[in-house]
Amino acid sequence: MGRLIGRLCRKGLGLASMVALVLLLPAVAANAEENTLSKETTACLKCHDKEDLTKTLENKETLSLHVSTSAFIESMHGKTDCEDCHSGLDAKTHGKEKASIASKREYSLSLQGSCRECHKKDFAKYEDSLHAALVKEGSKEGRKDAPLCADCHNQHTLRSVKILGPIAATPCAKCHEEIFKAYSKDVHGLERVAKGKSAPICANCHQTHDVKAASLGDGIKEACLGCHKEAVKEHKDWLPNAALHFEAISCPVCHAPGAQRRVNLRLYDEVSKRQISEKAGDPLFKKRTDAADxxxxxLNELALYNLLKEFNKDGQGHVVLRGRLEVSSGVEAHQLADKSKAIKDCNVCHQAGAQPFQSVVLTIASPDGRPLRHAVQKDILNSMLATQSVKGFYAVGSTRIGLLDNLLIVVFLAGVGGPLVHIVIKWLFRKERRKNGAAAHADSQAQPGDRRADDASK
Ligand code: HEC
Ligand code: HEC
Ligand code: HEC
Ligand code: HEC
Ligand code: HEC
Ligand code: HEC
Ligand code: HEC
Ligand code: HEC
Ligand code: HEC
Structure with missing residues (x-):
């Protein structure tokens, strides 16, 4: 009550008298439910709890002005007042004069800031997100608008986020429809429907408010391993140097068995140990790759060589290429199947002409964090071995690119064929086999803890 009086004083008499006027009308016999609302809020709802109250905006969109009293009371905001968020209304003219609103989007943008005061932490996280960066860039032809708070939360009717709704109610579904469809049929979507919260939905892998571009860094891998704590260990049972495979291959590459795969060469700064990104306002990547192609x-080998040289001249640090296998579309990243269908056959990758190496892209992060890509000729992976310029390439890149090294083995095997393949593979695994042998031996005497120590030291 003290709060209410305080606010009335602050707002001055204008709104207060409007409120009083509305309340005095004989028709306002408030029902029991409404009594939990402040007088002011009740007054607002007298006019606004009408389903047919609408307003035509300047772009001809129709904005419904209906706010349901019962839904508002039951909502998590039932104890806040309309004016906590709608502080800018002018009581003198409100409802009598038409206000000018350009579009629904403009209106949402104008009220976005009202959430900040009571939800500082979530607001700050959101402001650090890719979505918020896109909002700052503004609307763009051919791209959906990125979400504001109100796109994901209906401020007048929202219920506790602890209530588990149907998966289709996740706000992400309305903008990322295709990905949602794929997810709803994959191993996690099905598990979520069957068993509830233990299985991840969008926000569990991508963060709720702090959404970042999916293919940058290791964020998503860490989310996977956060739930699947035994995964590294379980893969080690059959996959040599599982940790390295996890570095160089995104999980869906093996776990979305029907996916197209490709090699992604990321521009990476060895000094800051980060993927390099375009500077805002100075888009060099597209300019340079277009000119080189x-x-x-x-891009062919020489073009790539020159490109690296140019990026190194910018003085961002020491730019190299880092290879990674990925699936080729966002939809495929959400078609994870159960483990019996995962790829275990080494030949899918370690074989001449292996499918994942038939498509190569070069990537840099754009200022908003999303990847910018340019196609690279797949021969680049072979020609590196064959020609002198490969050495030059390595000199510029300076570090050896692990992924490419192994591709070289692939290419080499292509040349020598059959029997040699096995000898080479055996040779590659000699260390591994010796270790496994030793581990098997040790296992018969030692505790499981020792095995883990061995794993950690790899
Ligand atoms: C006497 C009836 C009446 C009352 C009381 C009333 N409104 Fe309205 N409200 C309207 C009408 C009519 C419109 C549409 C005006 C227009 O076309 O611009 C409107 C528009 C709005 C809008 C959308 C457009 C804008 O101007 O921002 C908001 C938000 C709103 N009202 C909130 C409130 C709140 C909050 C209260 C209580 C403090 C309140 N209203 C009290 C009649 C009323
Ligand atoms: C927690 C903050 C908050 C509270 C409390 C709140 N509103 Fe809103 N309201 C908003 C925001 C934000 C929008 C803009 C919605 C959007 O972007 O679609 C909005 C929009 C509206 C609109 C325009 C139509 C629409 O739904 O977009 C009306 C009318 C309105 N509010 C009335 C009310 C009334 C009446 C109350 C009190 C019963 C109230 N609001 C309480 C935040 C709030
Ligand atoms: C892209 C969609 C999206 C946007 C944009 C968004 N949220 Fe959320 N928000 C969610 C989801 C989904 C949850 C539920 C997360 C969960 O179940 O843990 C949530 C949860 C919350 C919660 C509950 C507490 C918590 O942290 O889990 C609050 C408060 C909240 N959001 C406020 C905001 C505010 C304020 C904004 C704007 C700055 C905002 N949200 C923008 C999707 C979004
Ligand atoms: C005047 C303070 C206030 C403002 C402004 C406000 N909220 Fe809230 N919000 C609350 C309170 C209080 C709760 C209930 C929190 C609780 O009980 O944990 C809540 C709860 C929520 C929840 C559900 C949290 C949960 O745990 O389930 C979401 C989502 C949310 N608010 C989003 C928003 C958005 C979006 C806006 C801006 C349109 C906004 N809020 C503005 C006070 C506010
Ligand atoms: C089990 C974890 C997981 C869940 C759940 C999940 N994603 Fe993803 N998402 C990923 C992975 C992994 C990638 C690919 C990252 C990469 O390229 O390495 C991805 C990529 C994306 C991308 C980028 C696509 C592109 O074109 O590059 C978007 C957008 C996305 N997810 C949205 C969603 C939405 C919306 C949902 C819920 C319907 C969802 N994700 C659920 C793990 C998840
Ligand atoms: C109002 C529409 C909207 C909603 C709701 C929405 N997004 Fe987005 N999202 C976008 C747009 C627009 C982009 C940028 C274009 C693109 O990449 O599709 C984007 C981009 C992304 C990306 C980065 C894609 C990449 O290139 O790596 C991820 C990840 C993502 N969203 C996840 C989510 C998650 C998780 C949710 C729900 C919590 C969500 N989005 C809700 C519109 C939305
Ligand atoms: C080289 C291919 C490959 C890669 C890369 C890979 N996996 Fe697997 N994964 C498999 C195969 C094959 C199985 C089934 C093993 C079996 O059943 O013996 C499996 C099994 C699993 C299981 C079930 C474990 C169990 O035994 O119950 C989980 C969980 C899993 N992987 C998660 C991940 C995560 C998370 C990543 C990324 C960090 C990842 N995988 C990367 C091939 C791969
Ligand atoms: C919020 C926790 C959570 C996150 C995050 C998560 N998972 Fe899962 N995952 C589960 C649950 C729960 C199941 C179903 C129960 C089970 O089989 O373990 C599951 C099942 C799986 C399976 C099928 C295992 C089988 O036995 O057939 C694979 C493969 C898998 N997840 C891979 C991944 C990958 C890859 C990621 C990251 C892109 C990921 N998970 C992220 C919780 C999670
Ligand atoms: C989905 C593709 C894929 C599958 C399936 C796969 N690998 Fe690999 N493997 C790679 C890539 C890519 C690298 C290079 C990693 C790097 O150096 O960055 C690699 C590296 C290796 C290495 C070198 C490790 C080191 O320590 O340098 C060995 C050995 C190897 N793989 C063996 C296997 C065996 C055995 C299997 C089957 C059980 C297998 N791989 C399955 C893609 C794959």
Missing amino acids: LKETG
């Missing part, structure tokens, strides 16, 4: 056939 006039025929649009994909």
Whole structure:
């Protein structure tokens, strides 16, 4: 009550008298439910709890002005007042004169800031997100608008986030429809429907408010391993150097068995140990790759060599390429199947002409964090071995690119064929086999803890 009086004083008499006026009308016999609302809020709802109250905006959109009293009371905001968020209304003219509102989007943008005061932490996280960066860039032709708080939360009717709704109610579904469809049929979507919260939905892998571009860094891998704590260990049982495979291959590559795969060469700064990103307002990547690839056939070896040189001249640090296997679309990243269908066959990758190496892209992060890509000719993976310029390439890149090294083995095997393949693979695994042998031996005497120590030391 003290709060209410305080607010009335602050707002001055204008709104207060409007409120009083509305309350005095004989028709306002408030029902029991409404009594939990402040007088002011009740007054607002007298006019606004009408389903047909609408307003035509300047772009001809129709904005419904209906706010349901019962839904508002039951909502998590039932104890806040309309004016906590709608502080800018002018009581003298409100409802009598038409206000000018350009579009629904403009209106949402104008009220976005009202959430900050009571939800500082979530607001700050959101402001650090890719979505918020896109909002700052503004609307763009051919792209959906990125979400504001009100796109994901209906401020007048929202219920506790602890209530588990149907998966289709996740706000992410309305903008990322195709990905949602894929997810709803994959191993996690099905598990979520069957068993509830233990299985992840969008926000569990991508963060709720602090959403970042999916293919940058290791964020999502860490989310996977956060739930699947035994995964590294379980893969080690059959996959040599599982940790390295996890570095170089995104999980869906093996776990979405039907996916197309590709090699992603990321521009990476060895000094700051980060993927490099475009500077805002100075888009060099597209300019340079377009110039280096006039025929649009994909960058060839020389073009890539020169490109690296240019990026190194910018003085961002020491730019190298880092290879990674990925699936080729966002939809495929959400078609995870159960483990019996996962790829275990080494030949899917360690074989001449292996499918994942038939498509190569070069990537840099754009200022908003999303990847910018340019196609690279797949021969680049072979020609590195064959020609002198490969050495030059390595000199510029300076570190050896692990992924490419192994591709070289692939190419080499292509040349020598059959029997040698096995000898080479055996040779590759000699260390591994010796270790396993030793581990098996040790296992018969030692505690499981020792095995873990061995794993950690790899
Ligand atoms: C006497 C009836 C009446 C009362 C009381 C009333 N409104 Fe309205 N309200 C309207 C009408 C009519 C419109 C549409 C005006 C227009 O076309 O611009 C409107 C528009 C709005 C809008 C959307 C457009 C804008 O101007 O921002 C909001 C938000 C709103 N009201 C909130 C409130 C709140 C909060 C209260 C209580 C403090 C309140 N209203 C009290 C009649 C009323
Ligand atoms: C927690 C903050 C908050 C509270 C409390 C709140 N509103 Fe709103 N309201 C908003 C925001 C934000 C929007 C803009 C919605 C959007 O972007 O779609 C909005 C929009 C509206 C609109 C325009 C139509 C619409 O739904 O977009 C009306 C009318 C309105 N509010 C009335 C009310 C009334 C009446 C109350 C009290 C019963 C109230 N609001 C309480 C935040 C709030
Ligand atoms: C892209 C969609 C999206 C946007 C944008 C968004 N939220 Fe959320 N928010 C969610 C989801 C989904 C949850 C539920 C998370 C869960 O179940 O843990 C949530 C949860 C919350 C919660 C509950 C507490 C918590 O942290 O889990 C609050 C408070 C909240 N959001 C406020 C905000 C505010 C304020 C904004 C704007 C700055 C905002 N949200 C923007 C999707 C969004
Ligand atoms: C005047 C303070 C206030 C403002 C402004 C406000 N909220 Fe809230 N909000 C609350 C309170 C209080 C709760 C209930 C929190 C609780 O009980 O944990 C709540 C709860 C929520 C929840 C559900 C949290 C949960 O744990 O389930 C979401 C989501 C949310 N608010 C979003 C918003 C959004 C979006 C806006 C801006 C349109 C906004 N809030 C503005 C006070 C506010
Ligand atoms: C089990 C974890 C997981 C869940 C749940 C999940 N994602 Fe993803 N998401 C990923 C992974 C992994 C990638 C690919 C990252 C990469 O390229 O390495 C991805 C990529 C994306 C991308 C980028 C696509 C592109 O074109 O590059 C979007 C957008 C996305 N997810 C949205 C969603 C939405 C919306 C949902 C819920 C319907 C969802 N994700 C659920 C793990 C998840
Ligand atoms: C109002 C529409 C909207 C909603 C709701 C929404 N997004 Fe987005 N999201 C976008 C747009 C627009 C982009 C940028 C274009 C793109 O990449 O599709 C984007 C981009 C992303 C990306 C980065 C894609 C990449 O290139 O790596 C991820 C991840 C993502 N969203 C996840 C989510 C999650 C998780 C939710 C729910 C918590 C969500 N989005 C809700 C519109 C939305
Ligand atoms: C080289 C391919 C490959 C990669 C990369 C890979 N996996 Fe697997 N994963 C498999 C195969 C094959 C199985 C089934 C093993 C079996 O049943 O013996 C499996 C099993 C699993 C299981 C079930 C474990 C169990 O035994 O119950 C989980 C969980 C899992 N993987 C998560 C991940 C995560 C998380 C990543 C990324 C960090 C990942 N995987 C990367 C091939 C891979
Ligand atoms: C919020 C926790 C959580 C996160 C995050 C998560 N998972 Fe899962 N995952 C589960 C649960 C729960 C199941 C179903 C029960 C089970 O089989 O373990 C499951 C099942 C799986 C399976 C099928 C295992 C089987 O036995 O057939 C694979 C494969 C898998 N997850 C991979 C991943 C990958 C890859 C990621 C990251 C992109 C990921 N998970 C992120 C919780 C999670
Ligand atoms: C989905 C593709 C894929 C599958 C399946 C796969 N690998 Fe690999 N493997 C790679 C890539 C890519 C690298 C290079 C990693 C790097 O150096 O960055 C690699 C590296 C290796 C290495 C070198 C490790 C080191 O310590 O340098 C060995 C050995 C190896 N793989 C063996 C296997 C065996 C055995 C299997 C089957 C049980 C297998 N791989 C399955 C893609 C795959």
